[in-house]
Amino acid sequence: MTNLDQKTNANWTIxxxxxxxxxxxxxxxxxxSEIMELAPCSLCWYQRIFMFPLVIMFFVGLFxxxxxxxxxxxxxxxxxxxxxxxxxxxxxxxxxxxxxxxSQGISCSETYLDLFGFxxxxxLSLISFTIIIALxxxxxxxxxx
Amino acid sequence: MKKQYIVLLTGICLILLxxxxxxxxxxxxxKKYGFMAQKNASTFIREYSQxxxxxxxxxxxxxxxxxGCETCSKFHPFVKKLMSIYQNKIKLVxxxxxxxxxxxxxxxxxxxxxxxxxxxxxxxxxxxxxGYWASHHDPQPQRIWKFLxxxxxxxxxxxxxxxxxxxxxxxxxxxxxxxxLNVTKTPxxxxxxxxxxxxxxxxxxxxxxxxxxxxx
Numbered sequence: 001m002t003n004l005d006q007k008t009n010a011n012w013t014i015x016x017x018x019x020x021x022x023x024x025x026x027x028x029x030x031x032x033s034e035i036m037e038l039a040p041c042s043l044c045w046y047q048r049i050f051m052f053p054l055v056i057m058f059f060v061g062l063f064x065x066x067x068x069x070x071x072x073x074x075x076x077x078x079x080x081x082x083x084x085x086x087x088x089x090x091x092x093x094x095x096x097x098x099x100x101x102x103s104q105g106i107s108c109s110e111t112y113l114d115l116f117g118f119x120x121x122x123x124l125s126l127i128s129f130t131i132i133i134a135l136x137x138x139x140x141x142x143x144x145x
Numbered sequence: 146m147k148k149q150y151i152v153l154l155t156g157i158c159l160i161l162l163x164x165x166x167x168x169x170x171x172x173x174x175x176k177k178y179g180f181m182a183q184k185n186a187s188t189f190i191r192e193y194s195q196x197x198x199x200x201x202x203x204x205x206x207x208x209x210x211x212x213g214c215e216t217c218s219k220f221h222p223f224v225k226k227l228m229s230i231y232q233n234k235i236k237l238v239x240x241x242x243x244x245x246x247x248x249x250x251x252x253x254x255x256x257x258x259x260x261x262x263x264x265x266x267x268x269x270x271x272x273x274x275x276g277y278w279a280s281h282h283d284p285q286p287q288r289i290w291k292f293l294x295x296x297x298x299x300x301x302x303x304x305x306x307x308x309x310x311x312x313x314x315x316x317x318x319x320x321x322x323x324x325x326l327n328v329t330k331t332p333x334x335x336x337x338x339x340x341x342x343x344x345x346x347x348x349x350x351x352x353x354x355x356x357x358x359x360x361x
Contacts, residue, residue, distance in 0.1 A: 012148060020155065027163045035167050037329050062152050 007142070012065050014139040018073070018132050019058035025128040026055050032121060043087040047125050050080030054132065070140050077136065081129035087122040171342060174327075188322050189338055193315055195239045195264055198228060202236035203360040204353060209323050209333035212255060213245035213279035217332045218272035223346055227353055234357055239268075241319040242331050245279060247286035250307075252316055254289065257306035258298055266296040 029048055032038045040048065054073060061069030089095045189207045190196075208224065210217040228235045241252050251271055258267035270292050278288040293300055323333065326340075334341050336352045337360075 016152070016155075019152075020159070023156070023159050027159060031163065031166060031170075035170055037327070039329075059152065059156075063149055065148070 008065065011067060011139050011142060012062065014135050014142075015058055015062055015065075015069060018135050019055065019062055021128050021132055022051060022054040022058055025051050025125065028124065029121075038121075043083060043090070044121070044125075046083040047080055047087065047129075050076050050083065051125070051128070054080075067139075067143055070136050070143070074133070074136050074140075077129055077132045081126070081133055084122060084126040084129050088126045091120055091122045175340065175342065186338070188325055189240075189335055190238050191240075191315075191318060191322070195259065196236055197239075197265060198236035199233040200236075202234050203337075204231070204235045204356050205238055205335075205337050206235050206353065207238045207240060207335040207338075209240045209242040209319075209326075209328045209331055211241070211243050211245050211248045211331040212251035212268070212271040213243070213248040213275065213284065214331040215275065215279075218275050220332050220346075220349075221269075221272055223349070227350065231353070231357055234361065235353065240322065241316055242323045242328055242333060243316065243320075244331060245284065247279070247284045249316060250286045251289065253307035253312050254293070254303055256312045256315060257303045257309070258296065260306050261298055261302065263296050263298055267293070267298060270296045 026048075029040070029044070029051070033040050054076060057069060057073055057076075060066075061073075086095075190205060206224065206227075208217075208220075224237060228237060243249050243252050255264065255267055255271065258264050271289065274289065274292040277292070278285050290300065293303065326333070326335070330344075334349055334352075336349075337356050339352055339356070341348045341352055
């Protein structure tokens with residue numbers, strides 16, 4: 001019984017960490033757009049579309065712990081990761097500029113923010129999505145055992 | 146502790162952290178631009194900038210504007226009201242940030258009207274007739290020509306003067322200064338180099354009043 005409790009506890013903590021990461025990413029991106037007034041480009045918007053709902057989903061899943069949250073959150077996080085990865089490649093120049101989808105308005109490849117010389121906004125997004133997906137897979141494996 | 150409490154507490158902490166970050170950032174910005182104001186006053190006012198108000202005024206109200214921006218036209222009467230309340234204390238400086246489609250042309254007409262001494266009249270006409278030529282989904286700058294005679298302009302002369310390459314330079318310089326000062330929306334106000342803490346009528350009035358107290 002205690003063993004089972006501990007197991008649930010650990011799984012809860014993993015989702016809890018996922019929620020914090022999603023929440024911090026959401027607030028961070030809102031800070032960039034609303035406070036620092038860096039207009040989000042279209043690729044940023046797609047990543048936001050898949051990051052913002054995770055905050056609510058994880059929250060509901062945590063409140064009365066429901067392990068099926070993993071099943072629902074994973075596809076969203078993976079699609080978001082795809083956009084983040086593509087954006088990161090574009091940003092770091094692996095995909096040539098003329099292949100980028102946003103030709104008008106805000107450029108997706110122009111660097112607006114550079115923390116400590118290497119942390120750009122797409123990299124932050126990629127890191128968040130990667131950690132969330134990794135944690136979700138960990139808890140998925142734990143649960144299927 | 147119950148898990149629900151942990152979740153709620155964490156959420157509240159994160160939001161508070163966000164609010165604190167906003168506060169720190171805004172303070173930092175205000176300090177930064179206040180500092181800039183002392184160092185490069187010319188970013189705020191250029192030799193060619195059109196000004197309104199007494200030469201002795203100690204309050205420089207810099208307005209980055211776009212003739213096609215609705216909020217700018219809504220603010221215009223308010224700025225004039227402030228200027229009449231604090232007579233001879235405020236000097237209005239017009240800078241351009243023509244972000245709207247077709248707004249470049251308006252700035253050219255406006256600058257050309259200076260040669261006829263009808264700058265402020267023309268600006269008023271542009272703001273008043275904005276609904277006809279600056280609609281967002283279908284801007285039709287050519288429609289302004291119908292309204293220009295109201296400002297008492299010689300239209301033929303305007304058509305010639307507005308192509309002066311000097312005007313092009315003015316727009317470029319103003320856009321560059323707008324970028325330096327981080328003006329991304331219009332109207333962008335600076336009172337003696339100080340930006341508004343947040344946008345609004347009251348905020349503008351408060352900053353103007355605090356500068357008046359500090360300078361008079």
